[in-house]
Structures are given as C-alpha cells and as structure tokens.
Amino acid sequence: MKTELISTVFLSEKRKNTLIMLLNGPATIDEIKQSINGTTSAIMAQVKILLEQGLIEQEDDEYRLTYIGQIVLKKIKPLIETLNVVEGNKEFWDSRDLAAVPENLLDRIGDLGEVIIHEPDLNHLFEPPKELLTSLKQTKNVCTFYSYFCPTCPNNYSELAKKEVNYNLILTKPVYERLRDEYTEQYNAILESQNSHLYICDENIITPGAISVTDNLLLLSFFNKKGFFDHKKVISFEESAREWGREFFMHYKEFSEEVQ
Incomplete structure (x- = not known):
C-alpha cells in the first residue's frame, strides 16, 4: 500500500495536481478540468484511480479529499513544492x-x-x-x-x-x-x-x-x-x-x- 500510494501521487501530474487542488476544497470535474488543463476523459481516468486508492471521495457532483487523503497531502505537499522549485x-x-x-x-x-x-x-x-x-x-x-x-x-x-x-x-x-x-x-x-x-x-x-x-x-x-x-x-x-x-x-x- 505504501508503494501504491506513492505511485498514485507522484507518477501522474494530473493526479498530483488534482489532489493539490482539492486541498483547497471540493471541486467538480469541470472545475478540475479548468484548473489542470486536461480532457474530461483523461481527468476521469485519474479520478477513478484516486477513488480506488481512497484518497478522494465523491458527493453529488463534487470530489473531495478523504481524511486519509488530507493526511497524506498535507505531508506530501511540502515535498512536491520543494521538488517543483529545485527540479525546475x-x-x-x-x-x-x-x-x-x-x-x-x-x-x-x-x-x-x-x-x-x-x-x-x-x-x-x-x-x-x-x-x-x-x-x-x-x-x-x-x-x-x-x-x-x-x-x-x-x-x-x-x-x-x-x-x-x-x-x-x-x-x-x-x-x-x-x-x-x-x-x-x-x-x-x-x-x-x-x-x-x-x-x-x-x-x-x-x-x-x-x-x-x-x-x-x-x-x-x-x-x-x-x-x-x-x-x-x-x-x-x-x-x-x-x-x-x-x-x-x-x-x-x-x-x-x-x-x-
């Protein structure tokens, strides 16, 4: 599970950016699409993986971080931000x-x-x-x-x-x-x-x-x-x-x- 979660977050820019966006609150697919510039089908494919891994959940038309997702992202976000600064x-x-x-x-x-x-x-x-x-x-x-x-x-x-x-x-x-x-x-x-x-x-x-x-x-x-x-x-x-x-x-x- 440790390896799966790490892979889930880091092996896809769309998944990573979706999770970071949801740290600010729930969002619809259209809002996610607008934020991370992807097609609906491409984003839905990544959202499905995030749902399966228990990092996000759906309520009506909106997606939000689960409690586990919040815990993981609050720890991982500083690392992501550091990598963005250094690798760039x-x-x-x-x-x-x-x-x-x-x-x-x-x-x-x-x-x-x-x-x-x-x-x-x-x-x-x-x-x-x-x-x-x-x-x-x-x-x-x-x-x-x-x-x-x-x-x-x-x-x-x-x-x-x-x-x-x-x-x-x-x-x-x-x-x-x-x-x-x-x-x-x-x-x-x-x-x-x-x-x-x-x-x-x-x-x-x-x-x-x-x-x-x-x-x-x-x-x-x-x-x-x-x-x-x-x-x-x-x-x-x-x-x-x-x-x-x-x-x-x-x-x-x-x-x-x-x-x-």
Missing part, C-alpha cells in the same frame, strides 16, 4: 552555496514557488533586474540585505529614503563603509529619513549575496560553491516567497546593529 532550475541550485540559509528555511524552500532565474548579459551585469526596479517604484515597504557592493544601489537606497518608504537596509561592514565614505549624499539621505533604518551585519557569520523583499517581489542571490558572485538571481512574486524572504531577512537583522 536544478543546475542553478546545484551550483549555489546555501550555507547561509537557516535550516528551518531550507526545509521550506518550496515556499519560493514559481521562480525566475535572472542572469544578466554582459552589458547589464551591475544593474538590478528590471523587475526589482519596477517594484521599488511602487512599494511602500522594503527589506534589503547586501553583502556585495552594487554601484547603482546607493541611488536606489536614497530614493527610497527620500520618498519615506518604510525601509530596512542591512549591509556587511565593508559594503557599509564604502557607502558611508564614497556616497556621502546618499548615505545622509538614509540616516535623515524617518522611516529608513540602516544596520551593519556581524561580519563573522555566513551571509548570502543579497535579499530584497518588497510588497510584491522577493529577490535572492547566493554565491556559487566556489565563493564567487556570478550575478545570477532568484525572483519570485508569490506571497509565500515574500514571507520566506522576510524571515530570511529577520534572521540577519538579529545579528546586526543599527547605525544611529
């Missing part, structure tokens, strides 16, 4: 050094959901992705962490400060010192803002490349396993990813001191 960009994740991510967040990496891997061309290596710049123009809240220096970022920092966006910025000590010493105008704008808070991270802890969380976007960058920053970034627009990113940011805030 396996080469990228294989090359990343994820030592900076706390274990509890690694366990929930599936929360990143559907991600975009941003890899700029040679003409845009040192520019933030357009998605981030667009989001920064609209957002009212930003949490940002940087352990490398981005030449265009000081102007972005100061613009957020001048607009009195609710802005929390954590920098490693070398990045902070360069901002302070070479970008005095932008640095002062941050310190003079009522809603901006600047922190210096403890230099003795392992850090990622960058974390940026806005009202609608999460951006992450990690060093590769050789310790180099290769400009590749992860972007997600999902709410669960932003919550994951905020927790990641708060982890580093605990190891940081605010600049007064």
Whole structure:
C-alpha cells in the first residue's frame, strides 16, 4: 500500500495536481478540468484511480479529499513544492552555496514557488533586474540585505529614503563603509529619513549575496560553491516567497546593529 500510494501521487501530474487542488476544497470535474488543463476523459481516468486508492471521495457532483487523503497531502505537499522549485532550475541550485540559509528555511524552500532565474548579459551585469526596479517604484515597504557592493544601489537606497518608504537596509561592514565614505549624499539621505533604518551585519557569520523583499517581489542571490558572485538571481512574486524572504531577512537583522 505504501508503494501504491506513492505511485498514485507522484507518477501522474494530473493526479498530483488534482489532489493539490482539492486541498483547497471540493471541486467538480469541470472545475478540475479548468484548473489542470486536461480532457474530461483523461481527468476521469485519474479520478477513478484516486477513488480506488481512497484518497478522494465523491458527493453529488463534487470530489473531495478523504481524511486519509488530507493526511497524506498535507505531508506530501511540502515535498512536491520543494521538488517543483529545485527540479525546475536544478543546475542553478546545484551550483549555489546555501550555507547561509537557516535550516528551518531550507526545509521550506518550496515556499519560493514559481521562480525566475535572472542572469544578466554582459552589458547589464551591475544593474538590478528590471523587475526589482519596477517594484521599488511602487512599494511602500522594503527589506534589503547586501553583502556585495552594487554601484547603482546607493541611488536606489536614497530614493527610497527620500520618498519615506518604510525601509530596512542591512549591509556587511565593508559594503557599509564604502557607502558611508564614497556616497556621502546618499548615505545622509538614509540616516535623515524617518522611516529608513540602516544596520551593519556581524561580519563573522555566513551571509548570502543579497535579499530584497518588497510588497510584491522577493529577490535572492547566493554565491556559487566556489565563493564567487556570478550575478545570477532568484525572483519570485508569490506571497509565500515574500514571507520566506522576510524571515530570511529577520534572521540577519538579529545579528546586526543599527547605525544611529
């Protein structure tokens, strides 16, 4: 039975997606069909298997998870979400050094959901992705962490400060010192803002490349396993990813001191 249940869930994308959909509540065949893009006959064939395995049940025209189905899916869903994130960009994740991510967040990496891997061309290596710049123009809240220096970022920092966006910025000590010493105008704008808070991270802890969380976007960058920053970034627009990113940011805030 163990093998049968595992096969039932994982050996068919239609069965897997049907079960995940039913976690949100009962649905008719037409609603399932609309959600997972299959023909009625193809979906009915998979529904029959799910019924036979006792994972779903039918009541009138609707299908719902059984108690066993709920138990199984609540345990399996995080695994499915993790596999979706990792397998979709396996080469990228294989090359990343994820030592900076706390274990509890690694366990929930599936929360990143559907991600975009941003890899700029040679003409845009040192520019933030357009998605981030667009989001920064609209957002009212930003949490940002940087352990490398981005030449265009000081102007972005100061613009957020001048607009009195609710802005929390954590920098490693070398990045902070360069901002302070070479970008005095932008640095002062941050310190003079009522809603901006600047922190210096403890230099003795392992850090990622960058974390940026806005009202609608999460951006992450990690060093590769050789310790180099290769400009590749992860972007997600999902709410669960932003919550994951905020927790990641708060982890580093605990190891940081605010600049007064």
